[in-house]
Amino acid sequence: xxxxxxxxxxxxxxxxxxxxxxxxxxxxxxxxxxxxxxxxxxxxxxxxxxxxxxxxxxxxxxxxxxxxxxxxxxxxxxxxxxxxxxxxxxxxxxxxxxxxxxxxxxxxxxxxxxxxxxxxxxxxxxxxxxxxxxxxxxxxxxxxxxxxxxxxxxxxxxxxxxxxxxxxxxxxxxxxxxxxxxxxxxxxxxxxxxxxxxxxxxxxxxxxxxxxxxxxxxxxxxxxxxxxxxxxxxxxxxxxxxx
Numbered sequence: 001x002x003x004x005x006x007x008x009x010x011x012x013x014x015x016x017x018x019x020x021x022x023x024x025x026x027x028x029x030x031x032x033x034x035x036x037x038x039x040x041x042x043x044x045x046x047x048x049x050x051x052x053x054x055x056x057x058x059x060x061x062x063x064x065x066x067x068x069x070x071x072x073x074x075x076x077x078x079x080x081x082x083x084x085x086x087x088x089x090x091x092x093x094x095x096x097x098x099x100x101x102x103x104x105x106x107x108x109x110x111x112x113x114x115x116x117x118x119x120x121x122x123x124x125x126x127x128x129x130x131x132x133x134x135x136x137x138x139x140x141x142x143x144x145x146x147x148x149x150x151x152x153x154x155x156x157x158x159x160x161x162x163x164x165x166x167x168x169x170x171x172x173x174x175x176x177x178x179x180x181x182x183x184x185x186x187x188x189x190x191x192x193x194x195x196x197x198x199x200x201x202x203x204x205x206x207x208x209x210x211x212x213x214x215x216x217x218x219x220x221x222x223x224x225x226x227x228x229x230x231x232x233x234x235x236x237x238x239x240x241x242x243x
Contacts, residue, residue, distance in 0.1 A: 035077045037226040042219045043078060044068040051103050051212040053093035060088045062105055079237040083111040093211060101211045107220055112236035121224040
């Protein structure tokens, strides 16, 4: 009688051994499918275009490249090397005294290395990360040269010298008055100087100087929220930069 429970116990043990174990729960949270860039976020850019004082006009295309990757939390949002395209809104080539030239830029497109393209709304900030490059050229610097020759007619006085003979009477003038000649020379010199200054300022205003050259570093700030595809961003970050 004691063996009548052996067979059922063996069958139950065999069935329990054949049943699958419950699948372990995945403790790693799934990554978000999108990355959101908040308004006000800034990214460092390097200018690819050249902005000039006269030939660059509002509406001209401008291009830059991301110099340092932008992250939002723990997720990569914009890899370094991503191109940014936009337009020039205004060029301030001749600001008020004591201020440097500036430019207003509006960026509209992000172009990733894998071809992923996104419409954006962003502008350049007032913070410049690098020098803007050579400023407008200035011409017409006038040098004020003076000779150091002694004045004609200076006497030599000193102790122990013999007294000087009395001065001779002046000779009669046979030409124009020296005062008139001196005034004419000074007036002509001032006129030539003023004319040269006018020409130099006019010529300097016509120079198409480079205000911001290729390689200038600055910042761009987003004015609207931006939602990006996380998988496309990861693919762009793994794509080698074109040579």
